[in-house]
Amino acid sequence: MGLTETDETNQFTFEPFAAHPFYTEVNRALVRQALAHLPAQPKNGQFTIVDMACGTGAITRLIAEEMARQGRLEQTRLIGVDPSAEALRRADTSIKHMKEAGINAQADFIQGEADDLPSIVHDADAAFFCNAIHLVPDKLSAFRQMAAILTSGGIFACNSAFYEGTYVPGTERFYRLWTRRAVGWLKKEHPEVHLSREAKAMAMQWVTPDGYVNFFKESGFSHVEFEQTDVMISVDAWKDLGQYWLFIEGALPGVPLTYGAKALEVAVYQAGEELQLTEVPRTWLQIVATKS
Template sequence: MNVQADTECGSSMNGRHTSSDYAALRRDPEYAELNRALLDLVPAGATPTVLDLGCGDGAVSERMLLRDPTMTLVGVDPDPALLEAARARLGGRARFVEGDASSVSRLFPPGVFDIVVLANCIHLVPDLATALEAIGQVLTSGGRLVFNSAFYSGAERAADLPRYAELVGTARSAARRRGLPLTRADSRRPAGLRRSAGDYEAALEAAGFKAVRTEREFTLGPRFLTALCSTPMFAGAALPGVDRHTAAELLTEALRELHERSPFTVTRRCVYFSATRA
């Protein structure tokens, strides 16, 4: 198994997994820290109209409204259950609509949003060019698109790859001891995880955006990694052929065992883009 290629977190905003499969990861405080820096890129004032795309249960929407209560906010997500949670969280302070990145130009009139935010979910978008075109249509002239991701090609440090391999190897050994069937891993990496930061820059330029890119490093510990182990992409890639929930349990046990030997952390680079539509 190519651990770097196959055990990252990812899915599709239009794909077979739903956003609720990643709810535990989104609730993780370290994961929230990845998004906190993104909110600093969201312009405040002038009563903006904001689209929180891939809004999940509305946690980032709530943070934006706390920062700027004057904004008009709409959240979009493909998962109805999470949209219900977002409505329960925010009541009448925001409106929530079912959809995905590529559908926003069909859901909303042209030029209706001043700002579009994708908080650590751009890697879940399978067709980036189509999504950026749709986003560009619903942004005002001069409108701002901001997004980030810690799950892209080049996000991981080479020095940390043995840590991922050790985690997966320990869990696979435990699965074999239980007599669980392990099938051959699929070596194909999801499209969103094959993209590099440079790929995002090129796609933004092709879609008519002028972008500024920044990066930050984050050290992530067992709490974050436990939440990551529960996701379908990580669990399924690490222990193919094993029931996802059993795989997550085995990975969590392996993580605990390794952390008892020595502190188990990894460092990832999170990339941030602030892009203006021409």
């Protein structure tokens, strides 16, 4: 599974899921926790904060709002990096809307991958990589790249709801039933479609919290703190996640996105109805690390 943008993947985005209030709150909590570690004054007269895999700029906006709340936005330069040109166009629009609302953020959005970071920025004061670290196959290498762009004492924050420990006990049956009903719908409506046995979903390469802490320590981060936060997610929100192309590829590998999205939409409501659930809790892992 690659992170390659296509006209088709642009129809199945993360945006609807990210628009739910719980998603904003869990990420705002991480942003506040991380930025509380910033020094009183920037070393070079300006704080440089990087939002890796920034997508349409939802986290960039939360960072700007928090720096504004601290009265330090004028001293801050934000850099958003993402491989998707379409997402970056929307991120630019988001920042324009912020300026119209009176939050005057200085933000640059740059198309690129994690490998491009050293040529984009150095001596950053903080970096964020929200809700995407589980998609990175070589996490140790990714953390080393983040350490390389940070100044000494710089802060790195990331989070995920795809790790060992994310399932609240008793909720596994919801996910199993959701998948089973989706496969059943496909067999009935599109018998010609088959799941790929070869496709190994990146999202299934899950790590324990302690595993993440060890990766950080191996990557040059001295102090690592993590929290696990339970979040209630409505069935409507799960439906929206099931319309995201990377989730579709992970849940139903090899299935065309249009069919997969429809199967997951129908099935999530069937699963909710059968189990008499309107929401399902999930545990988010929130990590903040300081570079040695």
